[in-house]
Amino acid sequence: MEQITILEGRENHLFEKKTGAVQPDISCDTSSLSGSVSQRACVFCGSRVVLYPVADAIHLVHGPIGCAAYTWDIRGAVSSGPELHRLSFSTDLQEMDVIYGGEKKLYHSLIELIEQYKPKAAFIYSTCIVGLIGDDIEAVCRKVANETGIPVLPVHSEGFKGTKKDGYKAACHALMKLIGTGDTDGISKYSINILGEFNLAGEAWIIRKYYEKMGIEVVSTLTGDGRIDAVKRAHGASLNVVQCSGSMTWLAKEMEEKYGIPYIRVSYFGIEDMSKSLYDVAKEFPERPEIMEAAKQIVSEEVKQLYPSLQKFKKALTGKKAAIYVRCIQDIFTHQGTPFHRHVGSTCRITDRQQGRLRTPQGDV
Amino acid sequence: MLLRHTSKEVKEREGLTINPAKTCQPIGAMYAALGIHGCLPHSHGSQGCCSYHRSTLTRHYKEPVMAATSSFTEGASVFGGQANLLAAIETIFSVYEPDIIAVHSTCLSETIGDDLQQITRKARDDGKIPEGKHVIFASTPSFIGSHVTGYANMVTGIAEQFSVSTGTKKNQINIIAGWMEPSDMREIKLLSKKLGVKIVLFPDTSNVLDAPQTGKHVFYPKGGTTIPELQSTGDSLFSLALGSISAEPAAIALEKKHKVAFETLDIPIGLTATDRFIMKMSEVANVSVPDEITDERGRLVDVMADMEQYLYGKRVALFGDPDQLLPLTEFLLDLNMKPVHIVSGTPGQRFEKQMRQLLDARSPETNFRNGLQADMFLLHQWMKNEPVDLLIGNTYGKYMARDEDVPFIRFGFPILDRIGHSYFPNVGYSGALRLVEKLLSAIMDRQDRDALEEKFELVM
Numbered sequence: 001m002e003q004i005t006i007l008e009g010r011e012n013h014l015f016e017k018k019t020g021a022v023q024p025d026i027s028c029d030t031s032s033l034s035g036s037v038s039q040r041a042c043v044f045c046g047s048r049v050v051l052y053p054v055a056d057a058i059h060l061v062h063g064p065i066g067c068a069a070y071t072w073d074i075r076g077a078v079s080s081g082p083e084l085h086r087l088s089f090s091t092d093l094q095e096m097d098v099i100y101g102g103e104k105k106l107y108h109s110l111i112e113l114i115e116q117y118k119p120k121a122a123f124i125y126s127t128c129i130v131g132l133i134g135d136d137i138e139a140v141c142r143k144v145a146n147e148t149g150i151p152v153l154p155v156h157s158e159g160f161k162g163t164k165k166d167g168y169k170a171a172c173h174a175l176m177k178l179i180g181t182g183d184t185d186g187i188s189k190y191s192i193n194i195l196g197e198f199n200l201a202g203e204a205w206i207i208r209k210y211y212e213k214m215g216i217e218v219v220s221t222l223t224g225d226g227r228i229d230a231v232k233r234a235h236g237a238s239l240n241v242v243q244c245s246g247s248m249t250w251l252a253k254e255m256e257e258k259y260g261i262p263y264i265r266v267s268y269f270g271i272e273d274m275s276k277s278l279y280d281v282a283k284e285f286p287e288r289p290e291i292m293e294a295a296k297q298i299v300s301e302e303v304k305q306l307y308p309s310l311q312k313f314k315k316a317l318t319g320k321k322a323a324i325y326v327r328c329i330q331d332i333f334t335h336q337g338t339p340f341h342r343h344v345g346s347t348c349r350i351t352d353r354q355q356g357r358l359r360t361p362q363g364d365v
Numbered sequence: 366m367l368l369r370h371t372s373k374e375v376k377e378r379e380g381l382t383i384n385p386a387k388t389c390q391p392i393g394a395m396y397a398a399l400g401i402h403g404c405l406p407h408s409h410g411s412q413g414c415c416s417y418h419r420s421t422l423t424r425h426y427k428e429p430v431m432a433a434t435s436s437f438t439e440g441a442s443v444f445g446g447q448a449n450l451l452a453a454i455e456t457i458f459s460v461y462e463p464d465i466i467a468v469h470s471t472c473l474s475e476t477i478g479d480d481l482q483q484i485t486r487k488a489r490d491d492g493k494i495p496e497g498k499h500v501i502f503a504s505t506p507s508f509i510g511s512h513v514t515g516y517a518n519m520v521t522g523i524a525e526q527f528s529v530s531t532g533t534k535k536n537q538i539n540i541i542a543g544w545m546e547p548s549d550m551r552e553i554k555l556l557s558k559k560l561g562v563k564i565v566l567f568p569d570t571s572n573v574l575d576a577p578q579t580g581k582h583v584f585y586p587k588g589g590t591t592i593p594e595l596q597s598t599g600d601s602l603f604s605l606a607l608g609s610i611s612a613e614p615a616a617i618a619l620e621k622k623h624k625v626a627f628e629t630l631d632i633p634i635g636l637t638a639t640d641r642f643i644m645k646m647s648e649v650a651n652v653s654v655p656d657e658i659t660d661e662r663g664r665l666v667d668v669m670a671d672m673e674q675y676l677y678g679k680r681v682a683l684f685g686d687p688d689q690l691l692p693l694t695e696f697l698l699d700l701n702m703k704p705v706h707i708v709s710g711t712p713g714q715r716f717e718k719q720m721r722q723l724l725d726a727r728s729p730e731t732n733f734r735n736g737l738q739a740d741m742f743l744l745h746q747w748m749k750n751e752p753v754d755l756l757i758g759n760t761y762g763k764y765m766a767r768d769e770d771v772p773f774i775r776f777g778f779p780i781l782d783r784i785g786h787s788y789f790p791n792v793g794y795s796g797a798l799r800l801v802e803k804l805l806s807a808i809m810d811r812q813d814r815d816a817l818e819e820k821f822e823l824v825m
Contacts (some may be wrong), residue, residue: 007460032412032436034449035456037405039420040436042413064472064507065382065710066389070417071685072761084370092382093508093739097530098476105380112381117370128473129508159411160437160473 007033031163042159044127045071046167048246051123051155051174053102053198054226055079058119060089062137063105063127067159068092075200079225084119093129103135110144110152120228121151123174131158151228153177168247175231177220182232190285191217193237195252196244196270199224207268210278214294216285217230222248235259239284241266241277245310275299369768371742373749379748383742384761386684387710390515391469391495392418393544393611397519398467400542400550400568402589405433405463409450410471423737425779426547426574426787431584433457433466437473447487448477454488458495461584464592468502469519475506479500499592501526511711512778513686516544519609520568524615527595531622535600537563538650539625541615543608543632543688544778545792546590547571552790553607553633556643559657562650567602575787578720599623602712603649607632607642608688610716632688633792635800636665636695642793661794668801673701675805675812675825682706682748683757685777686740687716689791691723693757693776696797698727700804705731705753708744723734741765 005011032038044061048071049301052059055077061068068090077085091097091105110122122144126137137154145152153174157167192211197204204224204308211218212231219237220230240252264284266277278299282292391408395418398406408415415434422430433440433456435449450468457466468481481502488494492802503522505515520541540557542550551571551613557564572588598604598619604627606616616627628649640662647654679702683690687709694704709721717735724731741758745765748756756766759777766773780786790796809825816822 007456027478031438032434033452033456034436035407035433035453035460036436037431037433037461038412038436039416040412041416042411045413045416060381063388065385065387065511066391066414066417066507067384068382069388070421072384082370087370088382090382090385091380092385093472094737095506098508108379109381112376112378116372128437128442128471129476132473158412160442161439170448192401249693338399 007036008031010036012192015315020075030320041164041169042128043161043164043167044125044157044159045074046164047125047155047157047171047174048167049075049198050168050171051223052055052085053079053223054121054123054228054231055085056082056119056227057089057121057123058089058113058117059123059125060091060106060109060113061125061127062091062102062130062135063093063125065090065092065124067127077224078197078202079199080205081225081227084117089113098129098133101133101135102130103140106135106137106140107144110140111147114144114148114150119150121153121178123155124156125155127157128159131161144205151178151181165246169250172248172251172254175251176258178228178231179255180232180235180259182229182234182236184233184236185231187219187236188217190215190239190288190291191219191237192239192241192281193219193234194221194224195240195242195263196223196246197224198244203268203269210298212280212297214278214282214291215288216281216291222251235261237261239264239281241281243268243277271303275303323361371745371749371768373746375743375746375750378738382710382738382740384740384745385710386708386740386744386758387511387513387686388421389472389503389512390510390518391471392421393512393515394467394469394503394505395419395430395515396422396512396521396544396570397516397523397568398432398469398681399430399573401467401523401571401595402587402588402591403464403585404467405461405465407434407453407457407466407468408432408471409435409446409453409468409481410437410473412436414471414473416705421779421781422574422793424781427784428574428576428787429582431461432573433461435474442473445477446474447484450479450484451488451493452479453489454485454500458493458498463585464497465499465501467519467522468500469505469515469706470503471505472507472543475504475508496786499527501804511651511686513544513611513688513711517614520612520615521618523567523595524598525618525622527592528599528619528623530599533600533645534602535597537565537597537601538646539601539604539616539619539627540564540566541604541606541612542566542568543606543611544686545607545632546786546790547575548786548788548790549632549792549796551575552793552796556658557646557791559655560643560646560650561635561652561655562646564820565598567595567598594815599625601625602717603627605630605645605649607643609719610687610711610713612688616802623736631692631695633687633796635797636662636669636690636699637695638692638792639793639797658794665794665798665801668798669700672801672805675808677701678703679755679759679808680705680751680753681755682744682753682771683776684708684744684762685758687711687713687720689734689777691716691719693800694720695723696800698723700801702755702804703731704728705751706744706747707731707733708739708741708747709735745769754811755804772811774803774807792808 072088073086141152155174157170220234267273278295282295395406412434447451473638485500503519547570565591576586604616606629613629619625633639759773760781
């Protein structure tokens with residue numbers, strides 16, 4: 001087989017499982033090397049994907065046109081109501097704006113947008129160039145918020161400031177400014193926020209339905225099928241349930257610190273993880289055993305339906321080796337419970353806890 | 366519906382762009398560089414830019430698109446990106462082994478003032494460019510022009526930095542491809558062969574972005590204009606630039622540097638533009654037009670005459686890039702259709718003037734706008750005010766087509782949800798025939814769908 005050389009400085013980003021050898025942790029979450037053929041995105045992209053499913057807000061990209069064009073409807077996040085998030089808004093910065101500053105253009109764009117769409121809030125994303133020319137986005141946002149009466153939130157997502165993960169954090173910062181500004185009256189004691197679920201193909205609807213069937217109130221989904229009013233009152237929930245931990249753990253921790261809301265991590269991929277998620281949430285409400293009973297009922301019904309059809313696949317796939325190349329480590333866990341011998345995985349963002357989960361007898365990384 | 370947020374009332378906007386009908390310069394530079402054999406495009410900026418361009422091109426072509434990035438950090442953005450580019454050049458030549466690195470800048474590297482010429486010179490002086498290998502560059506800040514001008518800048522860079530004149534003229538003609546698909550470039554080569562004219566076509570993405578499945582992945586597919594071909598462009602008899610925005614600047618560069626005379630034509634889309642191309646080729650190369658081509662033309666004219674009744678008076682909205690919109694509009698007019706709204710995000714007075722001229726002569730009431738705020742939102746508003754029978758544009762048009770319930774033909778860049786554009790040409794007589802077929806199918810399918818029982822016809 002042809003040997004491929006590993007880029008210098010990237011040796012620790014790959015390892016081969018060898019019997020008896022010490023297995024170091026895989027390196028990750030660093031910028032690409034200069035000169036590499038990379039598919040890694042930027043800080044801005046991280047912020048954009050996390051925030052954009054909020055469907056009744058406008059998402060204005062302050063920068064040259066490309067940043068807005070390439071992230072237009074970037075992940076197909078679906079909404080059950082308004083779809084403002086699927087439009088592409090840009091200040092389309094020109095050479096003169098780069099020289100003289102883009103604040104005026106940003107101000108006018110915001111006023112025009114808010115007048116046109118009457119959104120519940122506005123997110124303003126800074127791009128590389130805005131970070132360089134030093135537009136005071138905070139000041140413009142404050143001014144527009146005062147004039148229009150809606151929250152206008154800057155997202156500090158200059159592309160060069162780190163990796164996509166830093167963009168997640170910038171997005172969470174913006175969300176934190178909204179959380180705590182809504183009325184929490186009437187929220188049940190048995191309530192949660194769903195964090196890190198983006199409703200790309202309607203998953204948030206399925207998951208929400210499970211929890212509601214268990215008798216749990218879902219205060220907000222961050223951010224799949226998201227609504228500003230729901231985000232504002234997210235601090236009224238009793239528990240945060242975090243799925244995409246890479247993007248939302250920071251927010252969960254902040255909410256724990258500021259509002260005393262505990263959080264748990266879950267995964268909705270595969271039968272095992274999905275069931276465990278429902279049980280884990282039920283365990284957080286021990287004073288109401290009906291919740292656990294309902295969870296068991298849901299799992300039993302779903303598995304009964306699913307199990308027979310899975311047997312066909314199992315028969316066909318048992319013993320096969322699979323090469324897995326993913327961006328998000330959660331995808332690898334999808335294959336838990338499948339008969340594959342997982343052979344290769346590669347990812348950009350991986351947490352220590354996920355490293356541990358990967359080292360099973362069944363899988364090589 | 367997705368675009369129910371679009372209001373009918375058109376208001377002048379001061380800064381805002383909604384649903385852009387363009388994207389930024391670097392992706393054009395990347396696309397152009399892929400048309401050079403053994404070339405790895407390189408994006409001198411943040412790592413995100415490179416990924417966006419690669420993924421958009423990959424989605425458009427369903428082919429892996431290779432390109433490298435300088436991967437700017439905060440430090441590079443403060444202290445300049447020279448160290449990143451020098452390191453990148455070293456990494457690329459040792460790991461990916463291209464013959465050429467084609468560097469394009471981004472808004473970030475331009476604003477901090479990186480000088481690509483100086484950095485590449487330093488790379489050469491420091492011995493970072495191996496013998497026989499090349500690094501070329503083009504300046505493509507995202508805050509100027511559009512993807513189309515970015516393409517033009519890289520094609521100009523290619524012409525300027527490779528061409529040499531030996532003092533002996535070569536019996537060949539340069540054809541500088543404006544932004545077109547690999548299928549179009551293949552067709553241009555085929556037509557030239559039929560005419561018996563030796564050409565150097567650049568860039569040439571055929572056999573790069575429409576490469577056949579061989580069971581083996583290669584980093585540099587067999588297509589693309591070669592270095593010796595590019596070097597020989599300085600000795601050519603003549604240059605034909607296909608497209609005044611995307612191709613002419615390179616022809617000007619060759620004229621300045623090597624006194625190669627040139628003429629600019631439209632991209633040969635449609636009957637008349639193809640006629641001009643064929644006649645010009647026959648004139649400058651002093652060849653007669655073979656029957657094979659005349660017959661191709663005849664078949665197109667026959668179909669146009671047979672089916673004109675279905676196209677006559679049909680109202681069309683179109684958006685896209687200047688060099689395609691001009692001949693396409695002309696072709697629609699030749700088919701007796703009515704271009705009602707035309708939008709291009711690409712700025713520039715040259716294009717504005719050319720389009721106005723065409724419209725003033727043949728369709729003065731057409732709404733036309735290009736440049737800032739000439740976006741799909743405006744087009745959609747226009748469509749709400751003056752409805753159309755057909756929409757033509759890139760994939761993003763599907764939202765408007767669905768919202769307004771009009772037939773939609775995918776044309777331009779990017780097309781993210783269908784195939785065909787990389788395999789079947791739009792240029793030449795056969796390309797025009799394909800366009801007519803598409804127009805007819807779109808309109809007649811709709812007629813069938815909406816026909817009352819008694820008007821639902823077997824023979825049309």
